[in-house]
Amino acid sequence: MDLAQFSQQLINGISLGSLYGIIAIGYTMVYGILRLINFAHGDVMMMGCFFAYYGILMFSLPWQFSFIIAIALTAILGIIIDRGAYRPVRKAPRISALITAIGVSFLLENAGIVVFGGRQKAFFRPEMFDHIITFHGVRFLNLAIYVPIITLTLLGIILLIIYRTKVGRAMRCISHDMETTRLMGVDVNRVIAITFAMGSAAAAAGGILWAMKYPQINPLMGIIPGLKAFVAAVLGGIGNVGGAMIGGLILGLAEILLVAFRPDLSGYRDAIAFGILIIILLFRPTGLFGEKLPE
Amino acid sequence: MEKNYPNNNEVGARLDIHHRRNQILSLLAIGVGFVLLYFAQKYLSSYQVRILNNCGLFITLAVSYNLINGVTGQFSLEPNAFVAIGAYTSALLTLTPAEKALSFIIEPIIWPLSVIQTPFLVSLLAAGVVTAICGFCMGFAVFRVRGDYLAIVTLGFGEVVRVIANNTQTITNGPLGLKGLENYTTVWWTWGLAIITIFYVSRLVRSSYGMAMKAVKYDEAAAEAVGINAFRHKMLAFTSSAFFEGIGGGLLAHLITTISPTLFTFFLTFNLLIIIVVGGLGSTTGAIIAAILVTWGGEFLRFVEEPINIFFIHIPAIPGMRMVIFSLLLVLMMIFARHGIMGTREFNWNWVVDKVNGLKILSRNRG
Numbered sequence: 001m002d003l004a005q006f007s008q009q010l011i012n013g014i015s016l017g018s019l020y021g022i023i024a025i026g027y028t029m030v031y032g033i034l035r036l037i038n039f040a041h042g043d044v045m046m047m048g049c050f051f052a053y054y055g056i057l058m059f060s061l062p063w064q065f066s067f068i069i070a071i072a073l074t075a076i077l078g079i080i081i082d083r084g085a086y087r088p089v090r091k092a093p094r095i096s097a098l099i100t101a102i103g104v105s106f107l108l109e110n111a112g113i114v115v116f117g118g119r120q121k122a123f124f125r126p127e128m129f130d131h132i133i134t135f136h137g138v139r140f141l142n143l144a145i146y147v148p149i150i151t152l153t154l155l156g157i158i159l160l161i162i163y164r165t166k167v168g169r170a171m172r173c174i175s176h177d178m179e180t181t182r183l184m185g186v187d188v189n190r191v192i193a194i195t196f197a198m199g200s201a202a203a204a205a206g207g208i209l210w211a212m213k214y215p216q217i218n219p220l221m222g223i224i225p226g227l228k229a230f231v232a233a234v235l236g237g238i239g240n241v242g243g244a245m246i247g248g249l250i251l252g253l254a255e256i257l258l259v260a261f262r263p264d265l266s267g268y269r270d271a272i273a274f275g276i277l278i279i280i281l282l283f284r285p286t287g288l289f290g291e292k293l294p295e
Numbered sequence: 296m297e298k299n300y301p302n303n304n305e306v307g308a309r310l311d312i313h314h315r316r317n318q319i320l321s322l323l324a325i326g327v328g329f330v331l332l333y334f335a336q337k338y339l340s341s342y343q344v345r346i347l348n349n350c351g352l353f354i355t356l357a358v359s360y361n362l363i364n365g366v367t368g369q370f371s372l373e374p375n376a377f378v379a380i381g382a383y384t385s386a387l388l389t390l391t392p393a394e395k396a397l398s399f400i401i402e403p404i405i406w407p408l409s410v411i412q413t414p415f416l417v418s419l420l421a422a423g424v425v426t427a428i429c430g431f432c433m434g435f436a437v438f439r440v441r442g443d444y445l446a447i448v449t450l451g452f453g454e455v456v457r458v459i460a461n462n463t464q465t466i467t468n469g470p471l472g473l474k475g476l477e478n479y480t481t482v483w484w485t486w487g488l489a490i491i492t493i494f495y496v497s498r499l500v501r502s503s504y505g506m507a508m509k510a511v512k513y514d515e516a517a518a519e520a521v522g523i524n525a526f527r528h529k530m531l532a533f534t535s536s537a538f539f540e541g542i543g544g545g546l547l548a549h550l551i552t553t554i555s556p557t558l559f560t561f562f563l564t565f566n567l568l569i570i571i572v573v574g575g576l577g578s579t580t581g582a583i584i585a586a587i588l589v590t591w592g593g594e595f596l597r598f599v600e601e602p603i604n605i606f607f608i609h610i611p612a613i614p615g616m617r618m619v620i621f622s623l624l625l626v627l628m629m630i631f632a633r634h635g636i637m638g639t640r641e642f643n644w645n646w647v648v649d650k651v652n653g654l655k656i657l658s659r660n661r662g
Binding site: 036037088089092095096097098099100103104105106107111113114118223227231234267268271275277278281285 | 368443446447448451459462568616626629
């Protein structure tokens, strides 16, 4: 493999990895606060894609508006899921919450099949992201450059909210001790709702980028990216937002490079993530940058 | 956080003076059940027999899944992996060498498998043993973690097994799957296995091992403190569950006669999860009742996916609606009825006899 090919794979890996990373942020934020694996997160991402799709197709909005509205609607969906499904089981044993999350995930997928239909739909890729760049023999879509830039910007915004605002401080407090935070006069449910909104908005942004990169959407598209993003979150140390992005990048690069170096193993691509997950949990359950032990 | 402490009928094996009578009653019930099955498979339509088969099969799968999830309290999501391993093992053993040569068109099957052929029963036992061995090896890895991490790691194993089945062209025939299996599975096999599984699991649960498993479920640290080796009991539950799910997988393969990796997705696990949640996590009786209810209910709900005409309102067919109902059911169960139908209670002949005696006394007093 020559340098040109290698750098091409590197660019692919980074852009895929930053997508895993941006989706992983939602997992890691919710887990950090509620100790709940939000199984439905991948499906929330899928809903974001469909909102954007219908925004363009049915209401013939310009794509910029459609994407922003889709992100806002997905944030609202996140709040609704929290309010309707997770809040009622917050006091229950943790396993009940996990089962609820699995239920919500299946509900979104199947409601998606009923409402949107199970067939693949072609997603719109705006002109702006549709140029092929050739640079010293390396050919790639300019979207591959935009993806890491956009995701890093979003990461920056999220980190700012978490570390520089009052709501963010409340989030960090809740993740340490929910009951004490409540005693300090923080409206815990409101902060959790905001966390869900932020995570879901990030997922929607990631999902829309995903849908532009692989321009097809269907109601089951969220499952595999969702699971892999979860692995990325664990890899980066669950609860750690920056770690989630780094975990995503490592996972994306590992996948793309494996396929590049050993094309005969490409069928096992989906198994790599779980291989990594099993290895981390066995040898370093806190992930790369995590401090707390799970449970 | 709320802790569920055991209720009275769970703590300790109650001194049962009616042990012998209850055994006879159980045997009688099984006898009556098999007589009913005989008439059922003779007179019911093939569609109804199919449902009956599914019920038996799902009882086996749900009861063994419940052993690890409900009784031992280790929430895991791997049954699709176990069922897949069992199904492939048994299918590869019953296919004749000629059929295998015909099926494997992309790459020929590897040597020992290409010539072996065994009777159905042997293939089922092999399926159970192979799956149990896989479960045993998997257990070493997955029980290093707890709680929701355990759930996601076992889910990962399920995915890995599916990916392997998809890619090992020379063993599983990859995405093409295995076709043309003999339709060996009858109600006798499915319900026979169900009875054996129920017998084994309920005996295990009432033994000292079962007590220890429950102790691990309620408080692992405390259980360790009184000298229970939590890891060993988890492994026992996991391996037993793998054994029966493997055999169940073998029966499933010979019931639908065509298997491919797409059959063993997380979807299968989800169905079993609904069953054990509806029945009550930890109750074998609940798992049995819910397996029948959910399997039969799934068939009953087929009407929601068909086009409906009410006077002049026409509702077109909605494929996928049943799963929406089931997932909604799961969420609502978790919010409003977390303990399911049976909670952690079990069926007990003493209770039945007490009720019957109560009725007798009531009617005598009236008369």
